[in-house]
Amino acid sequence: MNRSRQQMLLRAACGTLVPLLFAGCAHLAVEGGDKPIKVDMTVTFKVDEQLEQFYAFQHRYDAAGNPTTNPAMNPGATQPVVTPATQPAASTD
Amino acid sequence: MAAVLGGSMISVPAIARAQVAPTSLGAPDGKNAKEKDRLRARSEERYPEIRRAKSEGKIGENTTGYLEAVKKAYLDDKALKELIDDENKDRKALYTIIADEDGTEVTLVAKRAAKRNIERAKHGEYVKQDGEWQKK
Numbered sequence: 001m002n003r004s005r006q007q008m009l010l011r012a013a014c015g016t017l018v019p020l021l022f023a024g025c026a027h028l029a030v031e032g033g034d035k036p037i038k039v040d041m042t043v044t045f046k047v048d049e050q051l052e053q054f055y056a057f058q059h060r061y062d063a064a065g066n067p068t069t070n071p072a073m074n075p076g077a078t079q080p081v082v083t084p085a086t087q088p089a090a091s092t093d
Numbered sequence: 094m095a096a097v098l099g100g101s102m103i104s105v106p107a108i109a110r111a112q113v114a115p116t117s118l119g120a121p122d123g124k125n126a127k128e129k130d131r132l133r134a135r136s137e138e139r140y141p142e143i144r145r146a147k148s149e150g151k152i153g154e155n156t157t158g159y160l161e162a163v164k165k166a167y168l169d170d171k172a173l174k175e176l177i178d179d180e181n182k183d184r185k186a187l188y189t190i191i192a193d194e195d196g197t198e199v200t201l202v203a204k205r206a207a208k209r210n211i212e213r214a215k216h217g218e219y220v221k222q223d224g225e226w227q228k229k
Binding site: 055058066 | 206
């Protein structure tokens with residue numbers, strides 16, 4: 001009598017727990033179904049775009065002909081022509 | 094009637110999700126925009142000094158998205174140290190805002206910035222690659 005009761009309880013427990021176990025696994029599998037590569041690429045693109053927007057002033061500064069490099073380091077760079085109005089004329093004495 | 098009510102009850106959460114999604118991804122809000130403007134103004138003001146220090150070979154860009162003195166001895170110049178510290182502090186704040194807006198990590202933003210800065214470095218300036226300073 002006791003044995004059959006134990007068996008019944010065991011069967012009932014298995015009947016409840018096993019489906020729950022499988023349901024849990026199935027749920028985990030569904031949650032992990034994202035597309036990380038696509039998301040990463042989109043985020044990288046957005047980050048690059050935001051950085052470019054933020055630092056747009058650098059392009060303007062450099063394009064305005066400001067001296068951006070040491071002439072000694074960059075002999076190919078064009079130098080701004082300095083023509084001060086008060087520059088003394090060269091003496092020929 | 095019941096069908097209409099049922100339909101609207103089902104569609105409400107979907108609309109709510111659609112409205113929430115952009116903010117959860119960090120759409121720029123007013124606070125972030127103002128903070129970015131403040132950071133941009135400061136960065137723009139410092140930019141000529143940074144360009145000069147770079148052209149003199151005193152500072153360079155590293156691979157983590159920040160400025161660094163090429164030689165430790167250069168940090169004895171307090172103005173230069175302050176320039177580096179201020180710029181890096183603001184960069185970190187900027188990277189944090191962008192990371193928040195795009196729903197990503199600050200380190201990823203910093204790495205993208207490093208890539209950009211190293212690519213934009215001028216001929217003769219120093220960039221730190223593989224832990225060593227190299228002239229571009």
